[in-house]
Amino acid sequence: MINKHQKIEAVVREHHGRLVAALASRFSDLSLAEDALQDAVVEALANWSFEDWPTNPPAWLMTVASRKAIDRLRRQLLHQTKIDQLELDAECDQPVEKSCEDIPDHRLQLIFACCHPAIAEKNRTALILKVICGLSTEQIAKAWLVSETTMAQRLVRAKNKISKAGIPFSIPEISQLSKRLTGVLEVIYLIFNAGYQTSDSASLVDIDLCDEAIYLGKLVMSLLPDQMEATGLVALMLFHHSRVNARTTAEGDLVLMENQDRSLWNHEKIALADKLLKGALMKGGLGPYQVQAAISAVHCQAATFEDTDWRQILLLYHHLELYQPGPVVQLNLAVALSFAEDPTKGIYYLDHLPELRKLTQYHPYYVARADMLRRIGDPLAAAEQLRMAISCTDNKIEVEHLRQQLNALDSENS
């Protein structure tokens, strides 16, 4: 049985992005929007009861928050000048929102402001989680493994930048839209990946960044239905997320895709991702997220690891390389080549990468090489590569997993 407090919290969380965006847009001030919404929540806690619940909670919050914002502005003005008083009085006569649909939807504008390239990258992720997803500073700090004070400072800094530097609350003009959308999608994918990497220690964190990222992706997708890369990103995240239960054991050890119990994959998510991806590919406007989603789709379609259509994956990686040239995609291409044709070809391809030195601190490079060497039948060289991999990562779960592989190889070697 949830109490009143929790019920109000749930309402606020659900409508947070829409309310803050509408308030920020009306008053051109993000901090004021957040403070005013907080004031309205305090009022709701004092006034709402299960017997006397507002017919439309978000509309109630919007009306009260607008009033609170004007109160705050008025108090600020008393310290400055009184000339704008009349203008504010006029604003008090604004219409009262009767339903959620009456609240203007400025979420997309706010998302573009939060992901503006003039804001430091790590502050973009924090800000969007705070204002659109409605997470608390404490929750975001925990998810990013920094202190609450540090996170609070980052958020203040980002909001300050928006207001003082004049970052607009607007949808970029058409000539800029695609580039700026790429920036938004990057922020969302960063959040997803942060969640995906920490999902093993999820018990420590009470929020799932993967869910938040998927929520944000779906929101952008619904607000920009003609931008197929947004749809592609949602599909990609759903494909990855469908495997989350199979990628670790009950003890928290990593399980490679090769050894995963595919019945643990979430087939509902896979079906939804498939549907989204197919729809996007039919519409045109191909981009790197759709190609990556297509690669994930091929993996998810295979009933067993041995059934994987590696030729198809190889083709898709060649395609992805056009969008994302560089050693990381080429490393994946080499792996696909090693399965589609044979491991010696994969190693040959890796040895001839022009930017090979960029991979020398990247542990997946050594892991991939070790696997190819093992399959060729050179366990000694493979073990050497695994040792290199271990020296390149701090992730405890990763190191534990690599040690197990190394032990298996060493017992083969002895």
Place this chain on the structure above:
Amino acid sequence: MQYLLMIYSEEGSGPEPGSPEFGDYMQAYFSFTQEMKERGLFLAGEPLEEVSTASTVRVRNNQTAVTDGPFAETKEVLGGYYLLDCNGLDEALECAAKIPTAAHGSIEVRPIMKLPDMPK
């Protein structure tokens, strides 16, 4: 909103004065300034004399100290500025990218702080 666009580059990193490239460079500056004026964004803009002409002033304990040169030793020095009245940061950034020196130096874009009106 008003923005100060500060033009930084390493001295001597731009085209050599007298070379044909220098003529194009100056022409590009002229066109940029013209565009800012036509768009109604231009408030002010001037190049600065070379950094060796700079003096720095500090007042400590009521004593004024003047030193030769800029505040900090850096490779990139302030070479000129534009003061523009733009409709938000996106427009200011768009203009900054058009400043010819952006191609080899960098442009720092800073909003002008709005001081509250003083009581009359």
